[in-house]
Amino acid sequence: MSSTMRAFVLTGPRECSVREVPAPRAAVGEVVVDVERAGVCGTDVEFFTGEMAYLHQGHSAYPMRLGHEWAGTVSAVGAGVDPAWLGRRVMGDTMLGDRTCRRCRKGHQHTCENRQEVGIRGGRPGALAEQLAVPAWSLHALPAEVDAVLGALVEPGGNALRAARATGAGPGDRALVLGPGTIGLLTAMFLRAAGAEVHLMGVGDGSFARSLGFEHVWTRETLPDLPFDAVVDATGAAEAPALAVDLVEPAGRVVGIGLAGRPSLLDTRALVLKDVTAVGVLSASPGLADTIAAYGSGAVDPRPLVAATVGLDEVGAVLAGQYRAGPGPKIHIDPRKP
Template structure:
């Protein structure tokens, strides 16, 4: 195994290069994974532009290696790790709690104050590289039915599954923002039998190609009672809009994040008796997402518009890459 590898390194806002860096070694309790696919996420774009809050809070700093949606094959294990992991295709949890604090002990390690986040927070290098090192306890084995494309969609799928669950699988659900997370949420809701509506800013042609017939813009949205509304946008006015649109005694779920504070009149929450839920991470939903993908209950493959190499990541993050496919997600194969 080579002692070096290629990795996409972000050195500052809009500054980057593909570098030859030291390959990770498996320390005690960790494994090294040969990365087969990694997804590019909106969070990665925020780091690229310099807007990501963690940069200003001191949780993250340049230079950094992005990539938290990934799948690959275990190629080395550290001391104390079961050698049965060798050769297994896996994906891994992004959120790495300290496993000692009260939150971790209560099963909420994804909210650990001292957590690392792969490719995001605490200096833990991400998967936009040929290899990645992660704790063995963070791994999820992928069955044969879950290929690398699906494997790299498990992390965003876990977030979407949790958003769908947070609606209580209501009878009629409106999803604001038909991007990757919005469409994945809609897929999980549909699989559970909900009547799903989507609202975006265009004609929704891609969403319709996925079998969603109820696709609207703000101007065309019908006057229907929505039992739950999921905000999967990055618009600062969407949280308030979600409360406006939801039925009294309904549920609003917030999984999208705006780059600026979102005004929300909590009096309306109270007067409509609305339950509001925020979703931070896919961690608690990863295993169930893998099961849904393996069974075919949810198939997110059409969301991937293209697969590129490391040298094209900068153009993707800058919004300069034009994919041939219509989907919202770009994958990276670091081996190409």
């Protein structure tokens, strides 16, 4: 086993390189994973530009190694870890709670005040590297039907599954998703699988969403005057939460999963007088197992979202928005590519 590996290292805003770094070793209770695919996310872009709030709150600091959407094969296990994990294809939870605080003990480890987040928070190196070390308890085994591409889409899919479920929408319901990016489209896929009539609203001509089989794709100007039982805000627009409350039916549900770069404002009188239920979704953690099952059964197939798969040397260009790919919103990284 080599003592070093290649990894993408971010040293400051728009300052990055691929370096030879020490290869991880499996500490007590941890495993080492050979990374096969890692997704690039909007959070990674915010770290690249220096806009990510964690940098200013003291939760994260340069230099750092990004990458929290990943899949790979366990190549080493530490003391106290079941050796049966060796050779298994896995993905892992991003949110690593301390497992001792009240929130963790109540099953909400993804909200732990002391949590690490893989490739994001607390100095835990991420998956834009040839190898990754994570706690064995954070792993989810992948069945044969869920390949590396799907495995690296489980983390964003878990967020979307939770957002779709939070709407409560099913057969006979009409749901509107604001923002047809990766999370918005995944949410739409889970809503469709649940039997809801799905509408999407964004900018552009909506041709990619239509290619995925969604017939009702609109802009703000063309959105029809229809009753929406649920509205999901999957945008990064500060004005979107108020718009969602405005568009949803009385006694409907609004779900927020997008994060704006500045505070969002909405009139709580509208929330109260319309008897609207508002739900926020932070993490994929509670939805990972069911997302794997949905991918494995074919109920949801997000593969068309991946526009391209490139190597570590292209990550900087991807984060800078300089890489040109197909119509899908997601870029995957294969650290094994030269």
